[in-house]
Amino acid sequence: MARHTIEINVNGAPSKGEVESRLLLVHFLRENLRLTGTHIGCDTTHCGACTVLLDGVPVKSCTVLAVQADGRAVDTVEGLEKDGKLHPVQEGFFQEHGLQCGYCTPGMMMTSCALLSTNGSPTEADVRRAISGNLCRCTGYVNIVKAVLHAAASAREQKAAKAS
Amino acid sequence: MASTPRTSPEVGGMGHSVKRKEDPRFLRGKGNYVDDIQLPGMLHMDIVRSPYAHAKILKIDSSAALKVPGVLAVITGQTLEQYKLHWMPTLMSDTQMVLPTEKVMYQAQEVAAVIATDRYAAADGAAAVEVDYDPLPVVVDPFKALEPGAPVLRTDKPGKTDNRIFHWEVGDRAATDKALAASDVVVEQKIYLPRIHVASIETCGIVADFDRIRGKLTVYMTTQAPHAIRTVIALVAGHVGLSEEKIRVVSPDIGGGFGGKVPVYPGYVIAIAASVVIGKPVKWVEDRMENLQADSFARDYHITAALGAKKDGTMTGLRIKTIADHGYADAAANPSKFPAGLFSICTGSYKMPVAFAEVDGVYTNKPPGGIAYRCSFRVTEAVHAIERMTDMLAQELKMDPAQLRMKNFIPENEFPYKSVLGWEYDSGNYPAALKKAMDIVGYDALRKEQAEKRKKGELMGIGISSFTEIVGAGPSKQFDILGIKMFDSCELRVHPTGKATARFGTKSQGQGHETTYAQIIAEELGIPAAHVEVEEGDTDTAPYGLGTYASRSTPTAGAAGAIAARKVRDKAKKIAAYVLEVSEDDLVWEVGKFSVKGAPQKSKTIQDIAFAAYTNHPQGMEAGLEAVDYYDPPNLTFPFGSYICVVDIDRGTGEVKVRRFVAVDDCGNIINPMIVDGQIHGGLSMGLAPALYEEITYDEDGNVHGGSFMDYLVPTAMETPKWETDKTITPSPHHPFGAKGVGESATVGAPPAIANAVVDALAHLGVKHIDIPITPEKVWKILKEKGAAE
Numbered sequence: 001m002a003r004h005t006i007e008i009n010v011n012g013a014p015s016k017g018e019v020e021s022r023l024l025l026v027h028f029l030r031e032n033l034r035l036t037g038t039h040i041g042c043d044t045t046h047c048g049a050c051t052v053l054l055d056g057v058p059v060k061s062c063t064v065l066a067v068q069a070d071g072r073a074v075d076t077v078e079g080l081e082k083d084g085k086l087h088p089v090q091e092g093f094f095q096e097h098g099l100q101c102g103y104c105t106p107g108m109m110m111t112s113c114a115l116l117s118t119n120g121s122p123t124e125a126d127v128r129r130a131i132s133g134n135l136c137r138c139t140g141y142v143n144i145v146k147a148v149l150h151a152a153a154s155a156r157e158q159k160a161a162k163a164s
Numbered sequence: 165m166a167s168t169p170r171t172s173p174e175v176g177g178m179g180h181s182v183k184r185k186e187d188p189r190f191l192r193g194k195g196n197y198v199d200d201i202q203l204p205g206m207l208h209m210d211i212v213r214s215p216y217a218h219a220k221i222l223k224i225d226s227s228a229a230l231k232v233p234g235v236l237a238v239i240t241g242q243t244l245e246q247y248k249l250h251w252m253p254t255l256m257s258d259t260q261m262v263l264p265t266e267k268v269m270y271q272a273q274e275v276a277a278v279i280a281t282d283r284y285a286a287a288d289g290a291a292a293v294e295v296d297y298d299p300l301p302v303v304v305d306p307f308k309a310l311e312p313g314a315p316v317l318r319t320d321k322p323g324k325t326d327n328r329i330f331h332w333e334v335g336d337r338a339a340t341d342k343a344l345a346a347s348d349v350v351v352e353q354k355i356y357l358p359r360i361h362v363a364s365i366e367t368c369g370i371v372a373d374f375d376r377i378r379g380k381l382t383v384y385m386t387t388q389a390p391h392a393i394r395t396v397i398a399l400v401a402g403h404v405g406l407s408e409e410k411i412r413v414v415s416p417d418i419g420g421g422f423g424g425k426v427p428v429y430p431g432y433v434i435a436i437a438a439s440v441v442i443g444k445p446v447k448w449v450e451d452r453m454e455n456l457q458a459d460s461f462a463r464d465y466h467i468t469a470a471l472g473a474k475k476d477g478t479m480t481g482l483r484i485k486t487i488a489d490h491g492y493a494d495a496a497a498n499p500s501k502f503p504a505g506l507f508s509i510c511t512g513s514y515k516m517p518v519a520f521a522e523v524d525g526v527y528t529n530k531p532p533g534g535i536a537y538r539c540s541f542r543v544t545e546a547v548h549a550i551e552r553m554t555d556m557l558a559q560e561l562k563m564d565p566a567q568l569r570m571k572n573f574i575p576e577n578e579f580p581y582k583s584v585l586g587w588e589y590d591s592g593n594y595p596a597a598l599k600k601a602m603d604i605v606g607y608d609a610l611r612k613e614q615a616e617k618r619k620k621g622e623l624m625g626i627g628i629s630s631f632t633e634i635v636g637a638g639p640s641k642q643f644d645i646l647g648i649k650m651f652d653s654c655e656l657r658v659h660p661t662g663k664a665t666a667r668f669g670t671k672s673q674g675q676g677h678e679t680t681y682a683q684i685i686a687e688e689l690g691i692p693a694a695h696v697e698v699e700e701g702d703t704d705t706a707p708y709g710l711g712t713y714a715s716r717s718t719p720t721a722g723a724a725g726a727i728a729a730r731k732v733r734d735k736a737k738k739i740a741a742y743v744l745e746v747s748e749d750d751l752v753w754e755v756g757k758f759s760v761k762g763a764p765q766k767s768k769t770i771q772d773i774a775f776a777a778y779t780n781h782p783q784g785m786e787a788g789l790e791a792v793d794y795y796d797p798p799n800l801t802f803p804f805g806s807y808i809c810v811v812d813i814d815r816g817t818g819e820v821k822v823r824r825f826v827a828v829d830d831c832g833n834i835i836n837p838m839i840v841d842g843q844i845h846g847g848l849s850m851g852l853a854p855a856l857y858e859e860i861t862y863d864e865d866g867n868v869h870g871g872s873f874m875d876y877l878v879p880t881a882m883e884t885p886k887w888e889t890d891k892t893i894t895p896s897p898h899h900p901f902g903a904k905g906v907g908e909s910a911t912v913g914a915p916p917a918i919a920n921a922v923v924d925a926l927a928h929l930g931v932k933h934i935d936i937p938i939t940p941e942k943v944w945k946i947l948k949e950k951g952a953a954e
Contacts, residue, residue, distance in 0.1 A: 041452065086191065093187075095836050100364070102189075135880060
């Protein structure tokens with residue numbers, strides 16, 4: 001099997017690797033880089049537990065090859081917290097009880113981040129549509145929706161505070 | 165609604181929506197699930213599975229697999245037979261294969277395992293194992309399995325001449341037949357509750373690590389019951405030198421359980437055997453298709469029910485006959501004396517004068533199981549039967565289903581109520597919950613809206629479910645698993661600085677025990693919940709317990725926590741009396757401190773007392789401040805609720821849209837309202853799922869349909885409605901702090917509310933019953949047949 005040298009910018013820092021062509025991005029993150037916050041829940045791109053951002057766009061990292069991410073930027077749950085401060089999405093999930101077992105949570109949060117980066121004032125329907133590729137078995141989604149709306153509101157407040 | 169907390173928000177005892185202590189790690193991606201564990205030198209395992217549902221194994225050729233780079237070993241039934249590990253007991257005292265030596269019994273059954281240096285090599289190896297099969301006749305229909313002349317599946321059992329596993333019955337058959345014969349009206353219906361799968365987002369897995377020098381096996385495993393697993397390993401593998409004190413089972417963070425992580429699966433046993441033989445850690449994590457196709461399923465109950473009543477709607481008797489398809493082994497996880505679980509709760513919330521229920525368990529060529537799907541041992545099946553039959557009775561009598569329920573509810577003043585099938589319901593106020601749900605949803609206005617819509621040809625339905633749960637197994641005189649009584653435990657240590665560590669025999673899989681158990685201790689001792697560290701899931705440190713399933717954690721381990729704290733308080737009182745130089749009788753307890761009667765300025769806080777317990781304890785008293793409690797509940801608890809569902813049906817597509825769903829739950833006293841609501845939201849979603857979407861079926865050759873998320877439709881945020889929840893509070897009279905358990909009520913109560921709503925929407929067309937899942941296809945066919953399709 002052919003091997004490739006790849007370099008991926010993961011959470012803002014360059015990460016090099018020697019990988020087989022077939023290595024999945026999720027395995028590169030979890031096993032080569034030991035970033036185990038990105039989870040695996042299915043093999044068919046349905047559950048979304050492995051969602052990461054590839055150049056800012058949410059992808060299911062269980063069906064992306066590591067070599068496809070060569071030269072690109074990947075963001076994972078481990079990169080959300082900045083300077084010891086939780087990201088508004090993390091804070092929203094905490095405040096609104098948007099997680100129970102925690103297994104779908106990283107993927108759910110990455111998808112939510114992508115939504116908020118393009119739509120700062122989503123409606124409940126927008127949130128539901130955005131997270132429809134991420135399955136949760138514990139929460140019934142009610143508090144996840146609240147968590148994302150909470151995050152949107154606090155991100156808007158932060159932005160307003162910075163502007164004034 | 166919640167009662168006012170006794171403690172301050174800083175202490176965070178019962179009734180406070182304390183934010184979860186487990187969240188900081190999960191939010192940062194720092195949880196520790198089984199697949200996150202990576203040990204030095206760890207090997208990986210993959211499994212070869214059968215494409216046939218029933219076949220003789222003629223030959224397994226491992227030679228090509230062993231040539232794959234990185235592959236170290238191929239394990240077959242013959243390998244395990246050398247160690248007498250090729251069969252294992254199920255939790256129901258049946259037997260199942262770990263790996264087959266002669267034949268396979270269901271599609272996706274484990275046939276061989278490949279051990280390799282990484283997971284890709286293991287998968288390559290598994291693909292290279294060649295197996296020759298000789299197909300055998302397949303039995304998929306449990307009714308055909310019981311017919312004379314059906315192929316006998318369990319030929320491994322000497323003298324077995326049919327496919328019946330058990331016959332179980334309860335109640336008075338003759339009296340019930342007589343009561344039904346004398347009834348003014350009897351409704352009868354066949355109801356099928358299909359085979360479904362819990363599909364927790366984390367699949368099952370294990371890292372088995374055998375240390376040859378110390379002779380110690382450490383197992384990191386997705387298990388809801390680590391202590392029971394340790395004992396099972398010791399019993400199954402004691403003869404190969406695994407002794408219980410040398411077995412440590414660790415259940416790390418668990419990504420959802422719902423009953424699917426109670427059983428012992430063959431993959432676990434193979435990984436343990438491989439680690440013991442090779443002397444290196446071995447990891448096995450199943451993929452989603454393996455999870456859906458081979459792990460224990462739930463339900464698969466073929467029910468025939470008859471409910472009788474007088475003309476005025478008074479119920480006169482209930483008869484239920486059930487065929488339970490268990491697959492090729494009875495691998496349910498029921499208490500030993502209950503082969504059909506707690507199905508005898510089937511008289512529900514109603515005053516039923518006489519009843520009879522029987523269940524026959526049957527072998528077929530399907531995966532073994534019969535576990536719960538977020539429910540307390542066959543309670544969902546029972547509730548679905550009685551709540552559907554109650555609506556059918558209302559339809560037959562042309563009575564409003566709410567009115568019929570109100571008429572038959574067990575009256576509030578008759579609790580504790582002894583049901584005709586033998587349970588003592590601890591407490592309840594059923595009319596209050598239904599009334600509240602009707603008020604919230606605006607029941608009368610909805611009925612008017614429905615009547616108007618019907619005139620216009622629009623399809624709208626309102627469905628009610630007034631369920632009674634039965635949880636918290638259980639009292640030791642009746643409840644055991646493999647002989648181990650179903651108590652649960654807490655070991656509480658208060659440290660010199662007044663902080664505490666509490667360990668429990670259960671294991672959270674998302675329920676938030678680290679928070680709620682700390683709140684129980686905070687409530688009892690006044691030590692802030694923030695300063696109570698809760699630990700579970702490590703058999704080397706936690707006291708023995710039977711684990712978390714069947715909504716039993718709060719009723720059993722939570723109770724043990726409160727009792728252990730009260731034992732600590734009793735000792736604290738003696739120390740306080742000594743330090744304050746008064747008699748114990750002169751002390752009064754308020755949250756967090758003992759003070760002298762009549763002189764409240766003379767007091768000692770629990771923190772002062774804890775310090776004294778290690779620095780200034782009375783002579784003759786043992787130092788320290790700790791207690792252990794093994795709690796044996798005197799009875800089960802009986803949470804209840806009333807749910808009302810409103811649906812609209814698309815006449816063009818047959819699609820059912822849940823417009824509103826109001827859930828009024830009563831789980832007794834509440835520890836953390838935020839967490840209780842979260843549990844109910846999740847439970848409702850796992851009630852919606854089988855009601856409208858989820859089903860695993862088989863074709864006549866035993867090929868599975870619904871074996872991946874392509875076909876097994878777990879609801880997304882798009883299908884799931886915005887749940888509306890409220891509460892009534894009727895404390896359990898026998899539980900130490902009046903709680904009842906809540907994790908599964910909603911899964912049990914929701915499906916019949918949804919099914920009743922759909923049938924209600926179509927009732928004027930002559931529809932009386934639809935089996936779940938109520939798919940657009942099923943509804944569209946009915947609409948077409950009735951000439952109502954658009």
